[in-house]
């Protein structure tokens with residue numbers, strides 16, 4: 666996937682901050698895009714993408730540097746224990762029904778960098 670495609674996908678997350686640094690954006694199996702996120706809106710978990718007229722797929726989003734976020738409604742401005750949905754349910758909501766989870770959290774970039782192996786000059790078949 667090229668950076669421009671990834672950036673246009675990420676417009677559903679928030680305001681995309683473009684980077685020309687390919688070492689920052691291209692990370693092997695995924696791409697890193699810097700996005701300004703509105704803390705009052707639910708985090709976007711991913712997007713359905715049409716690769717060709719008869720082929721669709723799902724692109725999942727993960728977030729680095731997530732402070733707290735609500736596992737019930739996916740916003741960043743309160744945590745799960747302070748959520749209105751949770752408080753109003755008076756304990757009836759079950760954690761297995763949470764729509765957001767720690768899987769939204771990406772590993773810190775310093776750890777990711779070490780896992781990336783670049784293969785240069787491979788011509789293919």
Ligand SMILES: [Zn+2]
Nearest residue numbers: 735737738748
């Ligand atoms: Zn909430």
